[in-house]
Amino acid sequence: MSAGTQERGRAAWVVTLCWIAVILDGFDLVVLGALIPTLTGGDAPFMTGAEATFAATIGLVGMMVGALSIGIATDRIGRRRALIWAVAAFSLLTALCGLAQTPAQLSFFRFLAGIGLGGCLPTAIAMVTEFSRGQAGRAATRVMTGYHVGAVATAVLALILLPVTGWRGMFWAGALPGLVVVPLMMRHLAESPAYLLAQGRRSEAEAVARAHGIALAAPDTGAPRASIRTLFEPARLRTTLAIWVTSFMGLLLVYALNSWLPALMVAADYGLERGLWLLLLLNAGAVTGLLAAGQVGDRIGLRRAATLWFVAGAVLLALLSWKMPVALLYPVVFLTGCFVFSAQVLVYAFTAARFPAGIRATAIGMAAGVGRLGAIAGPLIGGTLVSMGIGHPWGFYVFALVGLLGAVALGCAGRGKE
Template sequence: MSSTPVRPATSRPGAARAAGWVAPLCWVAVLLDGFDLVVVGTVIPTLTQPEEFALTGTGATAVITIGLVGMMVGALTIGTLTDLVGRRKALIGAVAAFSLLTLLCAFAPNALVFGILRFLAGLGLGGCLPTAIAMVNEFTRSGRSGRATTTIMTGYHVGAVATAALAIVVIPSLGWRWMFVIGAAPALVLVPLMLARLPESASYLLAAGRRAEAEDVARRHGLELESPPDRAAARSGGAGAGGAAATVRSLFTDGHARNTLAIGVTSFMGLLLVYGLNNWLPTIMREAGYELGRSLAFLLVLNVGAVVGLLVAGAFADRVGSRLAGMIWFASGAVFLALLSVRLPTAGLYLMCFLTGCFVFSAQVLVYAFTSANNPPHVRATALGWSAGAGRIGAIVGPVITGALVTAGIAFPWGFYVFAVVGALGAVALSVTRAVRPAG
């Protein structure tokens, strides 16, 4: 199965600027994922108070987990729908749905309603990431998919840092509900801008057999169509349950099964590390005797390292390939995670946490870059959705495993040993994949 590659034309600067709306709009959409990463953690201490929801430890865990389950389901379903209804509709719909349901969280009368709304918001948010990555890669010059993917994912960590900083100001003065009002507010600007400026992907239109529309997008947005897609690719874009089943089935046929399974395992390991660290690393360090707690400074160091790592990883991946880069990043992350088990002075700990953030958080993004580059356009968003969905399972498992180690009083140093093994397994799983020339 093959489809037409699309690459930006270099001779039409005005059109190129129009197509340039894609990257910033998708970056802001991914930033919402970063908001969601930390917002519940910032409000949980307040929700445990008797005058609010009086959440118990079990209740708090349920509230955190239910949102992740929603994101997993959203990644699996909306990623597939994106290849059927188009990138533009799927991304705008996901952003609008997430934002509305996030706003409703601010008015939840009790923990049950709050949890249901968190699950539903997760459905929309889970679809943002695979759709945004697919869209950006389809408007990116050939050979720069690694850099494009990692740059877009800096929005994730910028959102996490900004939300944590915002919580320090907002929650004591305005209350926890305002965090969700603020989280929904970007949609007031983002959705109208997307409706006005976000084009449909020409790769999707070609894969769906809509060549005339694809040529129109190419003319208006500075894209160059090289050759027509074959009939099989066009048929895979059909709407309805049959089209969805065929699109998903293609991930496990025509030589894609090996990569699909290996990428799923790698993503599981990658997001297990991301969420395990974000939820429990400060607690583990307190257990080790460091007086860092859950401070904003610690979160900033970890996520600043992540942003730097993303920028370096993208450039490196474009030189050596996202597969090799991902293997190196997972293996290096495993080394630095193991080194965190060594007692260090505070300055050394901050440096080690910075380096850990550089490698661990970027490793999973390189998996997305590899997935995008090694799947044809008509199944690209589906493949990214399934990769993100498998990763969300790891996102649920990671905090549970680490929490059990903390409860048992052995999180230091064994938590870091477990994380190091997970990182090594991620490198091994990625090594099983094969870099293929995508049919498109």
């Protein structure tokens, strides 16, 4: 085996393991929504609808806390260690969700699991960006396909397991892959050369870079240390705030549509069964869009691509406010998934490319953490509009406006290298 082949193989291990971690994040996105009818239904429901709403919300709060805290920790304790501990922690806590005896216990375990899950995303993106050999856009978008692969797989898994194992088995099935992948991470996941350089461990950084066939950045004695404060320095403040606003808008759309698209389609008289198929089609479009978005971003610039993606998503969301033939509805929903969901990932890729390696995970973590506020707000906005009986068409008008605001915000980011 040639040296080049060995290097590509080692780099592939890093990307694959990060991709699996993101798949588990996608599982968490869908699992509780898939289980709520079982948890709240039947002759002896495990929890009420209000308790289920609280459990779903507190899990998102945990993910916000995890993104804000672990993203910073990765630049301090090392990205390899942070990712391994995050995957191990949320896998164990997801298994404990399957053992919960009360709604309060389930909510508590969901919150703690969310902390680990929230830390996975910024760490995984920072890792694959560094090991991507100069293709930051493609690396970030490809690894984020795992998010929607996990969402689709969870829906399919629920159809298979729920009749056999009940809701507890779904949580255990979600925990098992993480527990299996942790030993593989310990064996095959390399440490970030940028982190090693920042710690003064240059010989180790050079060894990792050689083994994985990536270029090692020249030492920069003036490089910033990992700190939230560095994101607010005058040269970075404008870009930081623009990314935060855009991330808020992007995740608001992702979670609102994943939570309420079937209900919005029912309100438009398309029917519940068709609404569920449209939800699946939306996520299938997301995977396709991610594969295209990274290549476009690397070719025309990540900020320009993300801005165009938000504008296109806004136009498509506005189109969905009109009652249209089913033959036209399916491709429009598919394209909506292509643009809306991959727009948010382009924001992460832009963040990874714009900030120096020493604070990259901190910058992505803060963007994801602020974005989680949008993830909480999106389902609440969608639910409010549906409960008021104006989900269609006004829900789509509101979401189209959110997409335009995301495009405007990103357009305000400062100039710099991508």
